[in-house]
Amino acid sequence: MSGNMNLTLKIWRQANAQAKGELKEYKMTGVSPDMSFLEMLDVLNEQLVEKKEEPVVFDHDCREGICGACSLVINGRPHGPVRRVTTCQLHMRKFKDGDTIYIEPYRAKAFPVIKDLMVDRKAYDRIQAAGGFISVNTSGNPTDANSILIKKENADRAFAAASCIGCGACAAACPNASAMLFVSAKVSQFALLPQGRVEATRRVKNMVAQMDHEGFGNCSNTGACEVECPKGVSLENIARMNREYLAASFVPES
Amino acid sequence: MSKACFCSSSVGRKVFMAITGAFLVIFMLLHMSLNLFVIGGAESYNAMCHFMGLPFIKYGLQPVLALGFIVHIIYGLYLAVKNSAARPVNYKNANYGAASSWASRYMWLTGLVVLGGIALHMVNFWVKIQITGLPEGVADDYTLVVNLFKNDLYTILYIVWFVILGVHLAHGFWSMFQSSGQAYVKWLPCLQKLALLYCAVITLGFTFVALWCRFIA
Ligand code: HEM
Ligand code: SF4
Ligand code: FES
Numbered sequence: 001m002s003g004n005m006n007l008t009l010k011i012w013r014q015a016n017a018q019a020k021g022e023l024k025e026y027k028m029t030g031v032s033p034d035m036s037f038l039e040m041l042d043v044l045n046e047q048l049v050e051k052k053e054e055p056v057v058f059d060h061d062c063r064e065g066i067c068g069a070c071s072l073v074i075n076g077r078p079h080g081p082v083r084r085v086t087t088c089q090l091h092m093r094k095f096k097d098g099d100t101i102y103i104e105p106y107r108a109k110a111f112p113v114i115k116d117l118m119v120d121r122k123a124y125d126r127i128q129a130a131g132g133f134i135s136v137n138t139s140g141n142p143t144d145a146n147s148i149l150i151k152k153e154n155a156d157r158a159f160a161a162a163s164c165i166g167c168g169a170c171a172a173a174c175p176n177a178s179a180m181l182f183v184s185a186k187v188s189q190f191a192l193l194p195q196g197r198v199e200a201t202r203r204v205k206n207m208v209a210q211m212d213h214e215g216f217g218n219c220s221n222t223g224a225c226e227v228e229c230p231k232g233v234s235l236e237n238i239a240r241m242n243r244e245y246l247a248a249s250f251v252p253e254s
Numbered sequence: 255m256s257k258a259c260f261c262s263s264s265v266g267r268k269v270f271m272a273i274t275g276a277f278l279v280i281f282m283l284l285h286m287s288l289n290l291f292v293i294g295g296a297e298s299y300n301a302m303c304h305f306m307g308l309p310f311i312k313y314g315l316q317p318v319l320a321l322g323f324i325v326h327i328i329y330g331l332y333l334a335v336k337n338s339a340a341r342p343v344n345y346k347n348a349n350y351g352a353a354s355s356w357a358s359r360y361m362w363l364t365g366l367v368v369l370g371g372i373a374l375h376m377v378n379f380w381v382k383i384q385i386t387g388l389p390e391g392v393a394d395d396y397t398l399v400v401n402l403f404k405n406d407l408y409t410i411l412y413i414v415w416f417v418i419l420g421v422h423l424a425h426g427f428w429s430m431f432q433s434s435g436q437a438y439v440k441w442l443p444c445l446q447k448l449a450l451l452y453c454a455v456i457t458l459g460f461t462f463v464a465l466w467c468r469f470i471a
Contacts, residue, residue: 076349
């Protein structure tokens with residue numbers, strides 16, 4: 001079919017967490033530009049299964065850019081070359097016939113490889129569990145929430161921070177493997193709302209402590225996370241978390 | 255219920271970097287202004303050196319400055335080492351340049367070059383002016399400084415140093431506001447302009463003095 005592409009894929013293959021992995025080359029012919037990136041990998045996997053080879057393991061779930069399960073570092077960029085797009089929403093039309101595409105797993109000490117392109121991102125879950133919640137039962141009480149007036153600006157900013165899908169691209173993109181964009185988004189989405197203020201002090205302290213404990217690097221404000229984040233979470237959240245943390249460290253909890 | 259203390263947390267360490275960085279930023283502006291005294295000729299420059307050698311500055315303020323440098327350098331290098339340990343296996347086909355500036359990724363390197371420049375400058379001037387006394391045949395502080403820059407190699411070395419310092423500050427200036435949580439969105443456009451202005455004043459100011467000594471003094 002016209003418009004179809006021939007591609008060379010260089011994919012990281014690693015049998016398990018302990019194994020020493022390597023990049024392996026695969027030739028793909030007749031790739032439709034209308035496929036999504038993950039569909040292209042599905043086709044590759046079908047071909048591998050037919051040849052009785054191990055299919056490539058990669059994470060995915062919703063395939064519509066909302067769950068945060070997909071990952072991959074494509075040509076050195078988490079979620080590929082297009083801004084504000086998850087890997088599952090990336091299409092092959094963004095590539096050219098004859099391209100060589102490198103596909104690697106997220107790289108961070110805190111995100112160990114499980115197999116091939118799949119990494120363990122439970123570190124983010126543990127950070128979330130350390131404070132990314134409010135302790136009151138809100139189910140069945142929407143009227144209470146609706147009766148508290150919130151500045152439109154703050155509501156918008158909290159919403160923008162809450163759009164983080166926890167995918168991990170920020171730490172994968174960061175030259176220091178820092179998780180600050182994720183953690184600051186989770187801190188901010190609560191810090192900006194009255195319901196979240198109640199536990200704000202211990203939330204930021206506990207989440208930062210957990211982040212450090214997991215072995216993520218230290219933010220040096222390179223801004224790579226914001227560029228690669230598929231949801232466009234802003235660096236302003238990191239500044240907010242830093243001042244929340246500063247205040248929390250020196251002002252006792254009321 | 256906090257598990258870690260401020261000083262050993264990642265955010266706390268960055269606040270120390272920001273505070274010492276801000277202190278050095280102010281110091282560099284002061285130092286650059288003092289250098290401009292050379293344009294006033296020997297008398298004005300020597301008077302400035304005499305003032306800077308007064309006991310309250312030499313024994314009172316210089317140790318504070320040294321402490322600021324030491325904390326900044328030790329924390330900076332420590333964080334750089336920790337950061338490389340946070341990614342033990344790097345990408346085979348890394349493309350960091352697509353999302354961040356060179357200056358922001360190589361602060362440790364530009365920092366080390368700045369440190370080398372500081373060492374050279376201490377040996378060239380500070381030791382002679384404030385510790386050992388001027389070498390024989392050098393009439394005064396002014397002559398010491400002007401003579402050094404009559405040597406083209408030194409002039410070039412110093413100018414390279416000032417440019418690298420400018421690169422360190424091109425990222426460092428906004429970074430210190432972000433690290434300390436003061437980079438409010440509504441201030442960002444203003445901060446960017448201020449950063450540019452500051453780097454230009456520092457790099458061009460120091461370079462101007464070096465060239466003035468080389469060609470005019
Ligand atoms: C006159 C000298 C210097 C000035 C004015 C200066 C200024 C700054 C500023 C304002 C920052 C930003 C702080 C932040 O991100 O919060 C910074 C960061 C940094 N500086 Fe310096 N600095 C100087 C010398 C040095 C030296 C000698 C080193 C030695 C290695 C150094 C290493 C670093 C490093 C590694 C960072 C990045 C830290 C990080 O973001 O994690 N600096 N500097
Ligand atoms: S901040 Fe962005 S990149 Fe980081 S986890 Fe959330 S959505 Fe992913
Ligand atoms: S698979 Fe759910 S966001 Fe990509």
